[in-house]
Amino acid sequence: MPAVIELDNLEVKLGNRTILAQLNGALSGHCIGLLGPNGSGKSTLINTLLGFYRPTSGAVRIFGKDVRTNTRELRSQIGYMPETDAFIADMSGVRFVRYMAELSGLPASEAMERAHEAFFYVGLGEARYRKVGTYSLGMKQMAKLAQSIAHGPRLLLLDEPSNGLDPEARQRMLQLVREIRDTGEVHVLFSSHLLHDIEECCDQVLILKEGRIAALCNLEEERKANRQFLELEVSQENGFLDAVRGLGCECASIGAGRLKIVMSDNIELRQIYQLASDHTVQIRRMNYRRDSLEDIFLKAMSNKPETNGVVHGSL
Amino acid sequence: MAVYKRTYKAYRGAMTPGWSRFTVLSRYGFATLFDSRMFTAFTVLSFVPFLVCLVFVYVLHSATAQQVLHAQFGRDPNSIMTNYWFLSFLGVQAWMSFILTAWAAPGMVSKDFANSSVQLYLSRPLSRAEYLLGKVSVLVVLLSFTTWIPTLVLFLLHASLQGHGWGWDNLWLAFAIIVSGLMWIALISLLAMALSVLVKWRIAATALLLAIFFLLPGFSFVIEAILRTAWGSLLNLPYVVTLAWAQMFRVSAPQHFRGRFGMVPTWSAWVTVITVCVLCVWLLHSKLKAREVERG
Numbered sequence: 004m005p006a007v008i009e010l011d012n013l014e015v016k017l018g019n020r021t022i023l024a025q026l027n028g029a030l031s032g033h034c035i036g037l038l039g040p041n042g043s044g045k046s047t048l049i050n051t052l053l054g055f056y057r058p059t060s061g062a063v064r065i066f067g068k069d070v071r072t073n074t075r076e077l078r079s080q081i082g083y084m085p086e087t088d089a090f091i092a093d094m095s096g097v098r099f100v101r102y103m104a105e106l107s108g109l110p111a112s113e114a115m116e117r118a119h120e121a122f123f124y125v126g127l128g129e130a131r132y133r134k135v136g137t138y139s140l141g142m143k144q145m146a147k148l149a150q151s152i153a154h155g156p157r158l159l160l161l162d163e164p165s166n167g168l169d170p171e172a173r174q175r176m177l178q179l180v181r182e183i184r185d186t187g188e189v190h191v192l193f194s195s196h197l198l199h200d201i202e203e204c205c206d207q208v209l210i211l212k213e214g215r216i217a218a219l220c221n222l223e224e225e226r227k228a229n230r231q232f233l234e235l236e237v238s239q240e241n242g243f244l245d246a247v248r249g250l251g252c253e254c255a256s257i258g259a260g261r262l263k264i265v266m267s268d269n270i271e272l273r274q275i276y277q278l279a280s281d282h283t284v285q286i287r288r289m290n291y292r293r294d295s296l297e298d299i300f301l302k303a304m305s306n307k308p309e310t311n312g313v314v315h316g317s318l
Numbered sequence: 319m320a321v322y323k324r325t326y327k328a329y330r331g332a333m334t335p336g337w338s339r340f341t342v343l344s345r346y347g348f349a350t351l352f353d354s355r356m357f358t359a360f361t362v363l364s365f366v367p368f369l370v371c372l373v374f375v376y377v378l379h380s381a382t383a384q385q386v387l388h389a390q391f392g393r394d395p396n397s398i399m400t401n402y403w404f405l406s407f408l409g410v411q412a413w414m415s416f417i418l419t420a421w422a423a424p425g426m427v428s429k430d431f432a433n434s435s436v437q438l439y440l441s442r443p444l445s446r447a448e449y450l451l452g453k454v455s456v457l458v459v460l461l462s463f464t465t466w467i468p469t470l471v472l473f474l475l476h477a478s479l480q481g482h483g484w485g486w487d488n489l490w491l492a493f494a495i496i497v498s499g500l501m502w503i504a505l506i507s508l509l510a511m512a513l514s515v516l517v518k519w520r521i522a523a524t525a526l527l528l529a530i531f532f533l534l535p536g537f538s539f540v541i542e543a544i545l546r547t548a549w550g551s552l553l554n555l556p557y558v559v560t561l562a563w564a565q566m567f568r569v570s571a572p573q574h575f576r577g578r579f580g581m582v583p584t585w586s587a588w589v590t591v592i593t594v595c596v597l598c599v600w601l602l603h604s605k606l607k608a609r610e611v612e613r614g
Contacts, residue, residue: 053441055608075336075443083441089434093350105342106442108333117329124326150438155329188328 005067006031007158007190008052012061015044015051022047023214026061030192032207032221034184037194038300039211045194046086048211049160052192053083065158079108082156084147086163086194092136097122099135100150107154114153121149125179141172148179152189159183159191165200173200180204202296210303218303222296233264233275236288243284250274260287339444343452344459351422351456360421361460364414368468371407375399375472379479396484399476401491405567408469408495409560412502415461416531422460423510424523426453427606431518440608450511450602457507466499494566502559505591508598515605531555548580552590561587 006029013026023044037045050056054074063070065077097118104114122131125145165173210218237260247254253265352358377383378395430436477485514523541550564571565584
């Protein structure tokens, strides 16, 4: 898949502070998660993609075009949902979205039609004639999403879209992001510090730490690899370890009857039970887990950020 | 993205030309302003002097109308319709336009800052200059229709009724009307916008604008008295503008302009106006950003 966003040794300084340094990588997922602790540079990266901040050195390209030299053209293809409250309080919701769509270049009649459609799409159809200032926090988030999609962008930048939402509204927001992603007509850059949100929506994740890339991995490939980790505590080994290896699994004993097993794709848990039975091994405890985004994130956070900024594949 | 389907669909239709995007801001700006009945009423009120003068100029040239109205001016219309008459009319309209600006301008930009919506505007294919152009164009059109356009209409009406090449002979007056009007509009529009961007609060911006036009002149008198110089009057913007207009309209500055310490030269009035405008543009350029950057 061609890269949506290319980071080419990107460096951004604000004042005398280096916020982003030596970012390299190609983001090509349909929904790209942007993860990192507070102050890691997520919002700065989004602002740089929008052309609000100019790279001090290096370059950033969207759809193969340099942001610095094609800002105007790229902005017409980008939908942006900011993290903070951003709206026109004394305008009705639908008028606000129509206004924003017209500024993106839609003719007035098209903008009007798509503003109504966007409002229905995000579930605010009944509230579209109310002033945005009277909306609840959840409704404001949805209105922000509506204004970001009304002009039909090719790239959607969502900065903490589930901030401040109750569980039901959050699920609705994530559902909408997944729906938008699944249409295949738009790429989504989803910035969040909530791992669960990223894991639910994204197929690729970029983890930032102190302004550098701590990890860039394809979640879809991780899922496909489906590496399953088993931690077992057994009474005695009785050749059980070798038998498990014989199935093609990676296996290690860490003492006191505790074993760690990395199960391969074609092995089912039932076969492990069978082997234990065959070798009269009593399984006293078993933890069954797969390598989650949380593991990836924690490992990335504990590692020193890559100096060349590139990390591919699994960690 | 049909309503009944409720699915996302990218837009593949026609787009408006890039150069015309700022007109969207102007259109919505006008609509928002005239949503207020009070503002609409005052705008209509600002046309009353013009309508009155329009009738006056017609009556001045029509013996029949004078007979019907039992009004006898008994003088040559040219002795009434002097350059001073046009300057006075423009002066009245200028203050009307000042009230309109103080009412309308601060809210146009400061609301965008209050709602953090500047980032939404600038994340679209719209530059900062176009954003400002869109906002300022609302004021320029509105103020043009209350200042130099009505004055010019009166000039043209008088010229057409007077005949005998009066219009051609006094073409400089039409030029003075246009330049003076535009200078006033540029000054108060840019000042109001810059103050709004600076304080980002509508009420404070309005108060500052009023203070600059009504309190700063008092301060300028204090400076004049303390430093015993006429140069303090450059802080008095209404004074400065009147001085420049007097030159444009080829009338002598009012007598009370010659204070105890004399009068500043006219070129300094122009320099002051241009300096204020340039400062405002610089302020707008440096403060109007989608994101604030903390230096450190």
